Every structure is written in C-alpha cells, then in structure tokens.
Amino acid sequence: MALSEQDKDSIISTLSSQPSQKDLNTALRLFDSSSGDATPVSASIIFALVNTTIPELWRSLRSNSQARETVTLLVSCLSSVGGVNALLMRLDQVHARIRHLSADNEKTQLEDIMDLLTLILEGDGFTPTASIRASSEDGARGKMLLNEYISLVGGSRLLNMVSKVSVDLDEEKRNWISDGKQYSRWFGQQIATTIKEFPDVSEVSTLLSKALNLGYPCTPSLS
Secondary structure, three states: OOOOHHHHHHHHHHHOOOOOHHHHHHHHHHHHOOOOOOOHHHHHHHHHHHHHHHHHHHHHHHOOHHHHHHHHHHHHHOOOHHHHHHHHHHHHHHHHHHHHHOOHHHHHHHHHHHHHHHHHHHOOOOOHHHHHHHHOOOHHHHHHHHHHHHHHHHOOHHHHHHHHHHOOOOHHHOOHHHOHHHHHHHHHHHHHHHHHHOOOOHHHHHHHHHHHOOOOOOOOOOO
8 A cells, every 4th residue: 555645745744753652663663665666755754763863762772561562563663675774774874873973873883783783684575476466466567676685685685784894893792694604695596485386487596696606605405
C-alpha cells in the first residue's frame, strides 16, 4: 500500500518529536507495509529513521526488554535496498567524523548502526529470496531493485564498508558481518535457499557468481 503525502508528513512529524514508544510503534506500523517501495515518500521517511530515530533512540530501545516490538519494526522498516543504503551512507559519514575527532559519541553511533545492519542480515526481510519474491510482484521497478540488491550485497559494497568501519571499533564490539569469511558463509547459505525456491530465475546465477568473487571461501550446501 503506497503512502500518501499526508501519511508521510504524519510519520515524519512523529519521528521528529521525541515520540513515546506507543506513538513510535504506530508510525512504524504505518510505514512498514510500504518501506520497500523505492519512492520519494519512503526515502524521506528512511532518512528520518536513519538520521534522527536511530541516533536518538536505538541504544535505549535495545536495552529495554519492553521495546522488542519497536526494535523488530525498525529492523523491518529498514530491511530494503533503500534502508541499507541509507544506513551505509550514515555509517560512512559518522566514520569520517570519528577519524578526525575520535569522539565517543560517534563510536557509539557506529556500534548502533552495525548492530542494526547485523539484525537486518539475520532477519528474513533482506534475503535474496525475499528480494526475488518482491521483484516478481513489481514489474520493471522490481527488477531494478533486485539488481541494486545484488550489487549491494554481492558486489562487496556492504562488506567493504562494514569491514572498514570495524577496524575502529573495540574487538568485542565487532559484528560477524564485518568478517569476510562469516559474511561469505551467510551469503552462501542464503543463495542455497534461493536456488531451491527459484531454480529457474536468472538472477540466482548472478548471485552465485558474485558470491564466488567475494574473495572468501563460499561453499553453500544444497542438501
């Protein structure tokens, strides 16, 4: 369901006003059903989530056992090409600042974004299978988004960015997504699942080729 301009304005107003958890959940639920759409409306909401909501609220939400639904909704709302691209852009911006300032606040933001990216990759909303399924329902635009997904996940951009950033994090704060071998293992397992469900989709061959070119061992099991 596409969001109207009125819906967009309402969501962004909520995100920008230090919302209660209840109000935040309401806004996230409204956006969640259309968060994968590559439209200016969704892009503006993703920008607000990545640049306002995550820096201000993520750490407190993660430490609150009563906020699990909110965390799940945030992960779902950003489990898209647009969401992950926005997070990587934010990661790069904050990382550039920490290189010059060595500020604790910036390091905390890096850790939070890496945590969120890890949850996105561990979930079901940003897998090759989910991307192919969504592309089949959205014609030419779906194909375009699928190609962007393949480039993002299989073209080393995501891995290269998180690996670069993890160097400046304490070892205990590093996530598996920044480890090339573990990332390749995840990617290989995802491709194996995708081959089973979509054996005749040409993009699967492209995904497999990308996995083999990451530069790390990748031996997905098809059993």
